[in-house]
Amino acid sequence: MSSQIESHDDVNDGKTPVRTGDADGLPETREHDPFADPGLPAHKPRIQDLDERAAKRSERVVTLLFTVSMLATVGFILSYALIPIDAITYIWPFGNVSPLNFSLGMTLGLALFCIGAGAVHWSRTLMSDEESAQERHPIEATPAVKAAVMEDFRKGTEESGIGFGRRKMIRNSMFGALALVPLSGIVLLRDLGPSPEGGAPLRRTMWEEGTLIINENTGQPLRPEDMVVGSLVQAMPEGLDLHDHHFHEEIAKAAVMLVRLEPEDIKDQQSADWGHEGILCYSKICTHIGCPATLYEQQTHHALCPCHQSTFDLSDGARVLFGPAGHALPQLRITVNEDGYLAAMGDFEEPPGPSFWERG
Amino acid sequence: MKKLSVRRRHPLAAFVVLIFALAATGGLYAALAPAGEAKADASETSIAIEEGQKLYAVGCASCHGAGGQGSSDGPTLVGVGAAAVDFQVSTGRMPMQQPGPQAPTKPNIYSEEEIAQLAAYIASLGPGPGVPEASAYDPSEGNAAHGGELFRTNCSQCHNFTGQGGALTHGKYAPNLHDVDPKHIYQAMLTGPQAMPSFPDAVLPPEQKRDIIAWLTAVNTSESPSPGGFGLGGFGPVAEGLFAWTFGIGLLVAVAVWVAAHTAKARKS
Structure with a gap:
């Protein structure tokens, strides 16, 4: 046994490379055996x-x-x-x-x-460039070492009491604890399932009857005469401030864009009725995965989403012309209040933004 | 004379005769045509409108109609205002060279006076935004930080965050705003040329337009500082990562291959 441990430091079973070449680097054995190991080439000086x-x-x-x-x-x-x-x-x-x-x-x-x-x-x-071969040792441990390790392991099992010992209660409670831990992860999967209130928070936005439409540039409510044909305004509901705690939650649903078209260019009658003298107010959240689809071309009335090129025809109820979006952009019904400002006539008729489980 | 009559059946004879005839006609017309006379009693504006109408009839009427009412080839120009004319003509976008999804910029062939005359004529067709004063678009008077915020709200969806431009549908595009004259940026916001929506002063007040111009001057001109150098188009981490992975790592691999391929031995083999 011990002799084997000592001897495999310089095992040479004929497979390791040995310097056999002569000065020309050609192995001596070449003539006899075409597949002989050529060994390392002779060292050449620098x-x-x-x-x-x-x-x-x-x-x-x-x-x-x-x-x-x-x-x-x-x-x-x-x-x-x-x-x-x-x-x-x-x-x-x-x-x-x-x-x-x-x-x-x-x-x-x-x-x-x-x-x-x-x-x-x-x-x-400058450093030495002589190639030197290092022998490879067998990976396997000797039978004596293997036996000693197995003996230690068996003794450890016995002493800890797992399986054969007297303290079965510890072992069983440990199995119980280990079995229950993954349940925490499974419970979290509930979040992927149906939304708690049937998706209600996703259906509601801040828009209500009479909510003024605020121009994001000036922070002032919009009047219809502010917009000329061909103009585009990014807007949000009145009462929302950038520093509000819920700002991002609310703007993500309530952000709108207003465009003004020649009334005779509007192809969809309901869409025209929901606007005011050619001013149409649409949700700008793309119905695919919620990017702001505000690349508006005023001559074609197309709004393009920069993420996946979904294209909506704002002159035809924001119908999807192209791209992965599944729904038209929801339109906000607007009117002019007694002070002459543009105001919403209620919330969106359908939830804005991307589809969700309960939306259908 | 005989020489000439011998060659009268030469294949090129007809062309030569034609060229002489054309030259003679043109020369006679230039010599005898009545010179245009300005009416002595007309005010300066009405002269400009009249001259503008002549220029319009030559350069614009074929698409926009004889009276600026528009046709199937071009939109109506009634009410677009002098600012739109100044923008379109002095950037060379109009007159359009050929029909297409979008009129690109090209060298402008009109003098400033001619553009002013054209603008006066179009402005006489219907009220529209006028050419802005120089102080309206002076970037040194704007607030670049506020302009950046406004740019990201109103412009960046098409023109990218620092005005690098981007693609739209069916061959249309939002142009790169690099080194665009502040006056033209102002006029474009005011009038909404081609596919671009307009941002009238009630929606985007003049001071905010000036802030946006200050922002673009700070980030997208030849003089704009670029602290790191090599902006790679200003498109952000995707372009930078791609550059680092292809050129940076490529260079390291090339150096490693070069080192390994050159032997240090005294006798090359």
């Missing part, structure tokens, strides 16, 4: 191995590279300390760049590159 002056030169090159790296690091620290952070300089061919960014990047890059280049040059020209 210029640096033959010529001491070349070796000195290599040494100087490597030292120079490392020195340049040191200088670059000093340059990095100096640039950091000396160059103002807001300076802008024209540097060809990069354009009007920050000289601080530029010199920090250049010096750090040079410092790292010179370390790498120096190391590569050093190892290729």
Whole structure:
């Protein structure tokens, strides 16, 4: 046993490479056996191995590279300390760049590159390049070691009481605990299932009867005379502030865009009736996966979604012309209140935004 | 004379005669045609409108109709205003070179005076936005940060976050706003050229238009600072990642291959 452990350090079963080549690198056994292992080729010297002056030169090159790296690091620290952070300089061919960014990047890059280049040059020209083969050992442990480990394991099982010992209660309660833990994960899958209130929060938005339509640019309520034919306004419901806690939750459902068309260009009668003198108010949340579909072409009245190119015809009730969207963009019924402002006549008739489980 | 009559049946003879005839007709017309006379009693504006109408009849009427009422080939110009004419003609978009989904910019062949005359004529057809004052679009007076916010609300869906432009449907596109004259940006917002919707002053007040111009001047001109250099089109992390993965890692692989391919041995084999 022990002799086997000692001996496999230098096992040679005829499969490991042995230096057999002569000076030309041709194996001796070639004539006899066409498939013989050629072994490693004979070592060839480098210029640096033959010529001491070349070796000195290599040494100087490597030292120079490392020195340049040191200088670059000093340059990095100096640039950091000396160059103002807001300076802008024209540097060809990069354009009007920050000289601080530029010199920090250049010096750090040079410092790292010179370390790498120096190391590569050093190892290729000066370090020993004799190839040496290392023997491979069997992976398997010796029977004696295997037996000892198995014996230890058996003893451990016995002492801990799992299976054969007296304390079966511990073992069974542990099995119970391990079996129950995954249940937490399964309970969380409930969130993928039906929405608690039948999707009610997804069906409601902030729009109600009489809610004013606020121009997002000015923060003021819109009047119909503000919009000329061909114009586009991004708008939101009155009473929503960017700093509200629920701002994002609400704007994600209530965001609208208003466009003004020549009334005779509107093909869908219901759509025209829901607008005001050619002003139509549509949800801008794409019914595919909810990107803002506001790439509006005023000549064709098409609104395009930038994410998957769903195209809606705003002159025809926002019918889907192209793309993966499954529904038309919901239209908000609008009117003009007694003060002359545009106002909603109620919430959307159908839920805005992407489809969900209960929407149908 | 005999030489000439010998060659009268030469295949090119007809062309030569034709060229001489055309030259003679043109020369006679230039010499004898009555010169256009300005009416002495007309005010400066009505002269401009009259001159503009002549230019309109030559360059625009074939598509927009003899009186600017529009046709199947071009929209009506009644009420588009002087700003629309100034934008379309001085950027070279109009007159359009050939029918297509969108009129691209091209070198403008009209003088400033001619554009003003055209604009005066179109403005006389119906009320519309006029050419803005220089102070209205002076980027140095705008608030670039606020303009960035407004740009992202109103413009970035088509023109991208720093005005790099983007594709629309059926061959139309939102152009790149790099180095566009602030005056033209202002006029485009005001009038809504081609597929672009308009943003009248009641919707986007003039100070906000100036803020947007200040923003574009800060991010998308040849003089705009680009602290990192190599903006790669300003499209964001996707373009930058692609560049790093293909060119950065490609360069590392190439260097590694080059190092390994060059032997350090004294005798090359």
